[in-house]
Amino acid sequence: MAVLTPAPHRAVVEHLVRQAVYSRLGRPLPRAAAAPNPLVVNVSARHCHLTQAPVEALFGKGHELQVHKWLYQEGQFAAKETVTLVGPRSRIISNLRILGPCRTLNQVELAYTDGIALGFDLPHRISGDIRGTLGCMLMGPAGFFEMEQGVIRAMRHVHMHPTDADYYGVKAGESMTLKIGGPCGIVLDKMLCRVDPSFKLEVHIDTDEGNACNLQPETPCELIK
């Protein structure tokens, strides 16, 4: 089966077109077009990150995650594999997508709406900070895996390359604000900046936030210090 390579995000195409048009007209670039990179805002649906051991427990010895769809961050992908999550009150979420490649930590990222469906208060954490959080049981076709901790709502964040951080005048760990327009626009404060030379500029919000403002590819977004 062919791996889906998604079409470029609309924000990427718009950024290229805007830069080309202004340069052709010989006019100075407006602020949005002068940014080193396009601002891509994506909604992260609920998902999990796993180490290799649970992947084998769930899908069989030696199993490796298969690429379903490449994500915007280089080398990251939505895997073909999904699992069933059994929460602490025995309630279930089916078809929880695994993101690959495997990491060094097991973590499930849900929206508050999912937490309400599962019947418990999700802790609101920076991705990776799972100390003291509740765990869950994962079920796959080849077996179970008991995650002792790691079910969280991830804090909204923006992935930035150092050139993006320079352009916006922020440092790793600082916060920014995202303005999302449209007929039910919202402003999201406390958008954590995560800076790494391997990152492409991309905001991740969850499905609650994305649905609150009905984020669509053409919805105007602005990142503000």
Place this chain on the structure above:
Amino acid sequence: MAVLTPAPHRAVVEHLVRQAVYSRLGRPLPRAAAAPNPLVVNVSARHCHLTQAPVEALFGKGHELQVHKWLYQEGQFAAKETVTLVGPRSRIISNLRILGPCRTLNQVELAYTDGIALGFDLPHRISGDIRGTLGCMLMGPAGFFEMEQGVIRAMRHVHMHPTDADYYGVKAGESMTLKIGGPCGIVLDKMLCRVDPSFKLEVHIDTDEGNACNLQPETPCELIK
């Protein structure tokens, strides 16, 4: 069975205490305490409004809605009765609460998350404006009712008494902004003002918006023109 009379909303108690303390100290009231009424922000979970005819079709001839819980707006209540909604793609939402008393219009108000679960794009409308929207089938213990139109996402809005509208300097139909604080605070633009002498000051947001910011009774909120 006793009708639930909810304890006063925390915002109401805080407003009374704040006014009493400042008056006792003989000091001028700060802005929040000087408002004529406390700012109550409530999350509206999905629900429907019905006329008497469908209530009888669903629950039997002569049936009248029973009060489960009184709401903040005078005379409004969550009914004991719930229905099952069958959407246009035959997907189902169970336990959809009816709000009473009966109105002159049938309308179902869902969050976008519900629309995604049902598999169609919810129109984003001012409550009451249902021309050209999709309908649904409702199922109750005594029968079915086919709603020809009226399934919407209601625009976020604020109910205001004329004294509140005067205080905030707005008119019916204008928009305000709601700032919601806390660790995952958001700012909601385009909050429609609905003004009526029968209204108490209350903002209604839906579950997507409430979950995006994890609104709790103690979460600080501010209404801005």
